[in-house]
Amino acid sequence: MKNTITVVRRSVxxxxxxxxxxxxxxxxxxxxxxxxxxxxxxxxxxxLFAPPEAPPAPEPAAKxxxxxxxxxxxxxxxxxKIDPTIRPLQYFKDEFIASCCDEHSWLKDLQLNxxxxxxxxxxxxxxxxPNTNTFRVYDRKHAQYxxxxxxxxxxxxxxxESRWGFAARLSMGLDADVNSPFNEENTDKIDFQExxxxxxxxxxxxxxxxxxxxxxTLAGAEVVEQKDNWNISRSFLYGxxxxxxxxxxxxxxxNDIYDFTFGVNxxxxxxxxxxxxxxxYEARLGAxxxxxxxxxxxxLFGPENEDNDSDNRALLDYVVTYKFxxxxxxxxxVDIGQDGAGEGDGGTGTAHWHGLxxxxxxxxxxxxxxxxxxxxxxxxxxxxxGVSQTLWENTATAQYKFRENLIGRLExxxxxxxxxxxxxxxxxxxxxxxxxxSVMVTF
Numbered sequence: 068m069k070n071t072i073t074v075v076r077r078s079v080x081x082x083x084x085x086x087x088x089x090x091x092x093x094x095x096x097x098x099x100x101x102x103x104x105x106x107x108x109x110x111x112x113x114x115l116f117a118p119p120e121a122p123p124a125p126e127p128a129a130k131x132x133x134x135x136x137x138x139x140x141x142x143x144x145x146x147x148k149i150d151p152t153i154r155p156l157q158y159f160k161d162e163f164i165a166s167c168c169d170e171h172s173w174l175k176d177l178q179l180n181x182x183x184x185x186x187x188x189x190x191x192x193x194x195x196x197p198n199t200n201t202f203r204v205y206d207r208k209h210a211q212y213x214x215x216x217x218x219x220x221x222x223x224x225x226x227x228e229s230r231w232g233f234a235a236r237l238s239m240g241l242d243a244d245v246n247s248p249f250n251e252e253n254t255d256k257i258d259f260q261e262x263x264x265x266x267x268x269x270x271x272x273x274x275x276x277x278x279x280x281x282x283x284t285l286a287g288a289e290v291v292e293q294k295d296n297w298n299i300s301r302s303f304l305y306g307x308x309x310x311x312x313x314x315x316x317x318x319x320x321x322n323d324i325y326d327f328t329f330g331v332n333x334x335x336x337x338x339x340x341x342x343x344x345x346x347x348y349e350a351r352l353g354a355x356x357x358x359x360x361x362x363x364x365x366x367l368f369g370p371e372n373e374d375n376d377s378d379n380r381a382l383l384d385y386v387v388t389y390k391f392x393x394x395x396x397x398x399x400x401v402d403i404g405q406d407g408a409g410e411g412d413g414g415t416g417t418a419h420w421h422g423l424x425x426x427x428x429x430x431x432x433x434x435x436x437x438x439x440x441x442x443x444x445x446x447x448x449x450x451x452x453g454v455s456q457t458l459w460e461n462t463a464t465a466q467y468k469f470r471e472n473l474i475g476r477l478e479x480x481x482x483x484x485x486x487x488x489x490x491x492x493x494x495x496x497x498x499x500x501x502x503x504x505s506v507m508v509t510f
Contacts, residue, residue, distance in 0.1 A: 377407070474506070
């Protein structure tokens, strides 16, 4: 029995030894740890800490500034890059200059622009003899498509590097007929609205800019091009002021707030010919008080009646613009005028007129905006309208910008007078209501 137990014990021992002998033993990898000491550990020594990496060497200050300047220049070039679908004239001009002209050529400062303005107005008075909207400036025709303006514009502003400049603004369409000099027949609907040469004299810190030729007036809150106004139609005050002058005009920027303009010209809406032998004068004091508030006061003075050098016409015009919020902007235009010739139903003597126009514009977003204009004017002696009367109007305009260069507008307007002066289908009325639509394209 004892021998049997001994044999079994030896057999189990041999079996266990054989099993352990067949196993392959591997040493486990040491865990990666961070070395506190910068000295490299010896073989077999536990790694506690890894040595810190040396910080990159700083760039020289001059090299860093040069790199920043290059990046800013690249960003500016990207921002100034012209989209050929938005401004094709300027794009092709820039491409032409880049391919064949020196980088310092004056052509690099040349701006080329185009503009198309077309409207349709319906008058609920339905005037038909004549087919005219009374006292309107450009939206004159009832129930008729109007190609108001096709305009090509070339401009080179004077700079300290290139002190001379010029502007040529050629307008075609119905508006060109209205803007043409009053004593020159314009049946072809073509007019050089602006055509002048300019020079920046080295006077003071900012220089004095002088223009000689034909240019638009300094007076008023509104301008000729509809795209730069808030409404389709123009105010009564706009139609009672001049559109252009021909002469010499100088502008001097006094400081960061004020600038002053003074000019001598041939009078209201004259060009090659004058209706008398006297000159007229213009002056304007402008102020940009802040990024919210700006204002300007303009004074025009001189004889404006045919073959009359003694009876002067004077217009005092005040415009103030205030940005109430990022989306809401207001504007106010006040005019006081008189004419020594006393034309109109008031007879002889000095005639007077005055008026006020208030504006509000609200930008809902980058595409949609709404504008309102309210106006009250008095032509006391009938000098501006031919009838002694008081006029007022309310205008509401909605604008939608389909693209950066494509704008559509819809407008409702109500005109009222204390006299029956508005033409209707039969006879006259004391009021006039219109609805208008317009499409404008810049290129």
